[in-house]
Amino acid sequence: MARDTGTDAVAGGLETLTREDTAAMERYRRAANYLSAAQIYLCANPLLEEPLRPEHIKDRLLGHWGTAPGINVIYQHLNRLIVKTDASILLVTGPGHGAAANLANMYLEGTLTEYFPELTQDLAGLTRFVTWFSWPDRFPSHLSPLYPGVIHEGGELGYALATAFGAVLDNPDLIVACIVGDGEAETGPTAGAWHSSKFINPATDGAVLPILHLNDFKIANPTIFASMNDDELTALFAGYGYAPRIVSLGGRIDEDLARAMAWAYQDIRALQQRARGGEIVDRPRWPLLILRTPKGWTGPSDIDGIRIEGTFHAHQVPAKDAKKNPKHLRVIESWLRSYRPWELFDAEGRPAEDLRAACPRGDRRMAMNPHADGGAMRRPLVLPSLPDLAVDVTTRGHVVRSNVGQLGLYLRDLLRLNRAAKNFRIMCPDELESNRLGAVLEVTDRQYVWPLPDGTEQTSREGRVMEVLSEHNCQGWLQGYLLTGRHGLFPCYEAFVHIVDGMMNQYAKFLKSSLEVPWRKPISSLNYLLTSEAWRQEHNGYSHQGPGFINNLLTKKGYIYRIYLPPDANTLLVTMERCLQATDSINLIVSGKQPMPQWLTYDEAVDHCRVGASIWRWASMHHGEDPDILFACSGDNLTLESLAAVSILKAEAPEWRVRLVSVTDLLVLGIPQKYPRGLDEAHFQRLFPLGCPVVYNFHGYTAAIKQLLWERPRNDRFDLNGYREEGTTTTPFDMLVQNRCSRYHLVIQAAQKVAARHPERAALAEALIVKYERRLAEHRRYIREKGKDPADITEWKWPGP
DSSP states (O other): OEEEOSOOOOOTTTTOOOHHHHHHHHHHHHHHHHHHHHHHHBSSOTTOOSOOOGGGBOSSOOSOOTTHHHHHHHHHHHHHHHHHHOOEEEEEESOGGGHHHHHHHHHHHTHHHHHOTTSOSSHHHHHHHHHHBTOTTSBOSSOOTTSTTOSOOOSSTTOHHHHHHHHHTTOTTEEEEEEEETTGGGSHHHHHHGGGGGGOOTTTSOEEEEEEEEOSBOSSSBOGGGGOOHHHHHHHHHHHTOEEEEEEOSTTHHHHHHHHHHHHHHHHHHHHHHHHTTOOOSSOOOEEEEEEOOTTTTSOSEETTEEOTTSGGGSSOSSTTTTTOHHHHHHHHHHHHTTOGGGTBOTTSOBOHHHHHTSOOGGGSGGGOGGGSHHHHOOOOOOOOHHHHSOOOSSTTTOEEEHHHHHHHHHHHHHHHTTTTTOEEEEESSOTTTTTOGGGGGTOOEEOOSOOOTTOOSEESSOSEEEOSOHHHHHHHHHHHHHTTOEEEEEEEGGGGGGGHHHHHHHHHHHHHHHTOTTOOOOBOEEEEEESOGGGOTTTOGGGOOOTHHHHHTTSOTTTEEEEOOSSHHHHHHHHHHHHHOBSSEEEEEOOOSEEEOOOOHHHHHHHHHHSEEEOGGGSGGGGOSOSEEEEEESHHHHHHHHHHHHHHHHHOTTSOEEEEEEOBGGGGSOTTTOTTOOOHHHHHHHSOTTSOEEEEESSOHHHHHHHHTTSTTGGGEEEEOOOSOOOSOOHHHHHHHTTOSHHHHHHHHHHHHHHHOGGGHHHHHHHHHHHHHHHHHHHHHHHHHSSOOHHHHTOOOOOO
């Protein structure tokens, strides 16, 4: 029975099903359910033309049956909606483990045959089709980039809805139907994503039709939503701002669902027509469908006296030992025969004509929607002129700017240049101005549609900035935006980007798989900008000090991602331009927002970023030739300390030969066999000679550098400094002292290594060690008394030219 909480007005004819229509829909659904179950079990005899025998059953039964029938009925009714209206609809399936259902529909509509010519619509092709599911080197059991029409594979539940909303931004003619499983709906990311509808502008964006599929059970437990009655569900989603409508299984499932789909479509178009006609639609309430069906609907009612249909026992593979257990084999045969496949396929194994006629044609098939192949839709950005925005570094280290603040000017111009194209957005968790990117608000607003309190600034219905205090939403929106052919940036506090660790993992896997699919075209890279970084979170304290996102990214394939640690504004600008031009990668840029000394001219920054790591001869002693000791650095604050250490040694030990190497593109440290940007060994040793000790001052956890260096010869010459999980509310310099990354620690380390390598210099080395250990003790006393860093730290300038 359908519960209507919105208008009953519907688009003409959509809601009406004749008896013939109902019979045809029942036939199509039998075919889709049969093919879904057959994929799980069969490797032969796909139309049951002979009695089912053990050799017809796969040795490994994998997949998920429980959610498949619900996906099939949704897919079927969306197909009908498309056929009746010619709407452009893309399907995002949150319960991606129900892939057998999606594949069944793709096979019936002919999409799979176009992408996989071996899957012909005949008996031979049908045999291959059922066999390939969960088969080595063929079809995985989850949705995957291998399948057409997929922009979200649902491997880790919770991210489908945000991805769907990202896909419709700036896509005014697109509707994304998003199936949300009731187990998935329990997740935090989904809970936050329901609010995404408040950001969608019906005048300029497309629409998302959420379809909450309630089949009551997860793997082994009831879902929370299963315990809620219709009134509670209606109140919940009305409170979120939707117009919900509930459809429950009954004798009139097709009639009720057809009316609900028609109502939802009419409401979407009515909202859009009003807004596009110039009306300000206050609090637009988008439709939302809730579909109740039993878990494993139409499957075995019971096996061995245990109830299956309508329980968690239907979640994965009922009768999993059917190959060896004759009783279970009979259950499976009886179940499969209940769909009467001989009525649905002809003698040659072709789907009946009426089944194919029920499907949309061409790119109106959901799996063929052009937006699902974002690479084909992608257009390059128009990029600002970097030299016009570069910092004029006339005296090294004496010009002080916010690196990220300078980047804000670049992004402002980028938004202005691409205003008409509407293909670039910034997704940020309420931190745009906090992270010194406020210049973009000179040319755009934040987008938000619902009414806001007085005092709200620079927020309107049309903006290129999406801000919400949900990193999950920002990540999901950006994924949907990129995968449908656009560009974007995700700025975030460094410590809290970990909230999307799981989402990044899943996206990296999606990206790797996509690169192995020949028909998928390159998409824009996912660009993270991490600022408010650990070394200048001394004011917020220990909870805000966490640079470990780098380590998580390093677990992925070396060709999937890049990690950049630009030391100043000009290198940050050059790096960002490279990232916005790059495709098929995850780019991580870490840069502080606080005012910092500027080191490189624009031309120097271009050369430095081109190679990723270089000797700064101007910052070295004796021009960096034949070094006794080598300082390496990655990260703006860590570079500052390394330069300060060199300046101390220039004054205290001018005869020592000190080289400074700046590493901006972190992956150049790895071997090229694993990391495409890795330096070949000859180049690596030109920077880091085998016999020279290296003191490496690194922005993050030292395990990241160890991972990159461990296959380099003589890697024991590297002494690594980094964040040691020490911090509190303290002074900026004390953060470096507590983690043993300060200039004083570097001088001490250098002296120890020079003395070990050159015993004739041990006396001076010992004097330096004693002196700077004393300075460290004095620092501790000073900050406790004064509550600030001393002037020789805060006012330090690079002494060289």
